[in-house]
Amino acid sequence: MDGTLLFQLFVNGLSIGAIYILLVFGLQLIIRTTGIVNFAHGEMYVFGAYTFWFTYSVLDLHLGFAVILTVIVMAIISGVVYRAVFHYVQARFKADTPLSDKALMSAMASIGLMMVLSRIIVLYFGTDQKGIPSFLPQVFVFSGIRLPAERLSIILIAVLIAGILSFFFFGTKLGKAMRAVSTDSLASKLMGINSDRIFIASFALGSILAGVAGLLIAPVFALDPAMGTEIIFMAMLVMVFGGINSYKGAVYAGITVGLAESFGYYFIGIISHVLLFVMVMVFLIFRPGGFFGEALE
Amino acid sequence: MFLSIKNLHVNYESLEVLKGVSLDIEKGDINVLLGANGSGKSTMFKAISGILRPAKGEIFFQDTKINKLQAHAIVKKGIAQAPEGKRLFIDMTVEENLEMGAYLRTDKREIEADREDIMDRFPVLRKKLKVISGNLSGGEQQMLVIARSLMSKPQLLLLDEPAQGLSPVLVDEVADIITGINQSGITIILIEHNLRLGLGLAHWVFVLESGVIATKAKGTDMSEVEYAKKIYLGG
Numbered sequence: 095m096d097g098t099l100l101f102q103l104f105v106n107g108l109s110i111g112a113i114y115i116l117l118v119f120g121l122q123l124i125i126r127t128t129g130i131v132n133f134a135h136g137e138m139y140v141f142g143a144y145t146f147w148f149t150y151s152v153l154d155l156h157l158g159f160a161v162i163l164t165v166i167v168m169a170i171i172s173g174v175v176y177r178a179v180f181h182y183v184q185a186r187f188k189a190d191t192p193l194s195d196k197a198l199m200s201a202m203a204s205i206g207l208m209m210v211l212s213r214i215i216v217l218y219f220g221t222d223q224k225g226i227p228s229f230l231p232q233v234f235v236f237s238g239i240r241l242p243a244e245r246l247s248i249i250l251i252a253v254l255i256a257g258i259l260s261f262f263f264f265g266t267k268l269g270k271a272m273r274a275v276s277t278d279s280l281a282s283k284l285m286g287i288n289s290d291r292i293f294i295a296s297f298a299l300g301s302i303l304a305g306v307a308g309l310l311i312a313p314v315f316a317l318d319p320a321m322g323t324e325i326i327f328m329a330m331l332v333m334v335f336g337g338i339n340s341y342k343g344a345v346y347a348g349i350t351v352g353l354a355e356s357f358g359y360y361f362i363g364i365i366s367h368v369l370l371f372v373m374v375m376v377f378l379i380f381r382p383g384g385f386f387g388e389a390l391e
Numbered sequence: 392m393f394l395s396i397k398n399l400h401v402n403y404e405s406l407e408v409l410k411g412v413s414l415d416i417e418k419g420d421i422n423v424l425l426g427a428n429g430s431g432k433s434t435m436f437k438a439i440s441g442i443l444r445p446a447k448g449e450i451f452f453q454d455t456k457i458n459k460l461q462a463h464a465i466v467k468k469g470i471a472q473a474p475e476g477k478r479l480f481i482d483m484t485v486e487e488n489l490e491m492g493a494y495l496r497t498d499k500r501e502i503e504a505d506r507e508d509i510m511d512r513f514p515v516l517r518k519k520l521k522v523i524s525g526n527l528s529g530g531e532q533q534m535l536v537i538a539r540s541l542m543s544k545p546q547l548l549l550l551d552e553p554a555q556g557l558s559p560v561l562v563d564e565v566a567d568i569i570t571g572i573n574q575s576g577i578t579i580i581l582i583e584h585n586l587r588l589g590l591g592l593a594h595w596v597f598v599l600e601s602g603v604i605a606t607k608a609k610g611t612d613m614s615e616v617e618y619a620k621k622i623y624l625g626g
Contacts, residue, residue, distance in 0.1 A: 270483070270490065270491065271491070273480065274480045274491045277480045278479075280442060283463065284442070284466065284471070284472045285466065285492055285495075285543070286466030286467060286494045286495035287494050
């Protein structure tokens with residue numbers, strides 16, 4: 095066992111962690127603002143990956159253009175999905191509905207939606223796997239350590255996105271309004287904030303984050319219509335692990351799970367998922383609020 | 392008429408709380424709304440602010456019908472509410488809370504100037520602009536709820552128990568603040584359980600009883616004792 099391999103596993107783990115973190119940021123934003131636990135979030139990740147594949151690989155558009163188009167398509171899809179489904183779920187929430195009730199109601203709706211969306215993806219794109227030629231095929235070699243630029247770029251882009259989000263939430267009016275609605279939607283209505291508009295904007299932003307995660311993973315793994323249903327449960331697990339209310343917790347949990355997966359899979363194979371589950375159970379029992387969060391009522 | 396409520400029926404959790412409230416409010420007054428617990432005072436505020444939809448009846452503000460408008464549109468018309476129970480954005484700083492109060496306004500320079508004026512009324516908040524509002528004392532939080540509601544530059548301010556849980560010294564301070572706000576030209580409707588505070592300020596008093604306005608009186612007409620009897624003993 096040499097240090098080179100360990101370092102490569104480390105970078106791989108971080109890049110997987112970065113994908114989880116982006117997904118969980120989206121999930122958390124949507125839960126905290128609208129109260130909706132969105133199991134269809136994984137399908138947004140699939141839509142992001144496939145849209146990017148289609149624009150970049152099939153239509154052969156310029157990379158930057160394909161990225162922008164993917165973001166726009168994600169905004170549209172999520173807007174339609176919110177208005178068609180979650181708007182009606184959200185309308186049933188009252189100011190004093192506990193999060194656990196909201197979670198149950200929205201989980202039902204979103205699991206149904208998850209099934210519908212994953213069928214749509216199969217119908218539209220077929221069941222065969224798709225690959226995207228890497229746009230960053232370079233491999234950096236530092237004293238024997240091989241670092242694929244793609245993996246590094248995922249980590250860097252995730253850090254960049256976290257920075258942009260932080261600026262958005264603390265430096266812009268819309269971002270602050272999202273925070274306000276997530277703390278007290280009744281009080282924010284009394285401030286003149288159009289909460290319906292904030293709900294849809296939060297849902298779209300959260301879904302765009304999932305789409306970007308899909309876009310980033312597209313050149314690394316083959317695309318397959320089932321990838322959403324696989325990752326959503328991991329993402330939910332990471333979220334519970336880090337605490338629903340804590341973005342910081344999501345970062346720690348994402349990195350922990352990413353690394354555990356990377357090293358675990360290498361050393362003990364598929365059983366590593368069982369260990370992950372055990373880890374989460376231990377957390378649920380002894381620290382139900384996750385790393386930093388408060389417990390779900 | 393400045394604010395006119397006509398035969399307002401409002402249900403809350405499938406219970407008819409307001410059963411035909413009618414009242415008229417003139418510009419410039421401090422109006423105090425009294426009534427026993429559960430008589431529907433806060434429900435009435437929620438209906439005026441567009442949080443609850445009336446089952447029947449109409450609300451006019453400056454001759455415009457507002458009972459079909461959404462909450463944010465009502466704020467835009469010039470009605471602000473400081474809700475009961477210190478409903479601040481507790482994760483946000485004092486400054487950010489005030490910014491949210493001015494959410495619908497775009498005139499940056501004027502907002503800044505107004506904030507300065509408002510801070511003159513609440514000197515205790517000026518020193519704490521960067522403090523997370525959840526870390527303020529109870530009294531400071533109560534002040535911030537009022538200050539925040541002023542940031543939308545309202546013409547009509549609904550104050551729901553602004554002195555709840557405050558020490559007597561602070562209650563006097565709140566009374567002075569309310570008087571000051573009113574003197575700057577803002578019409579006020581006040582829900583207050585503290586009769587000394589409420590009746591000390593009132594130009595007009597409305598008593599809500601069994602879902603309707605049972606009494607309307609000039610603020611100076613009846614003594615505290617009579618009001619207390621009326622409300623709590625049904626006399």
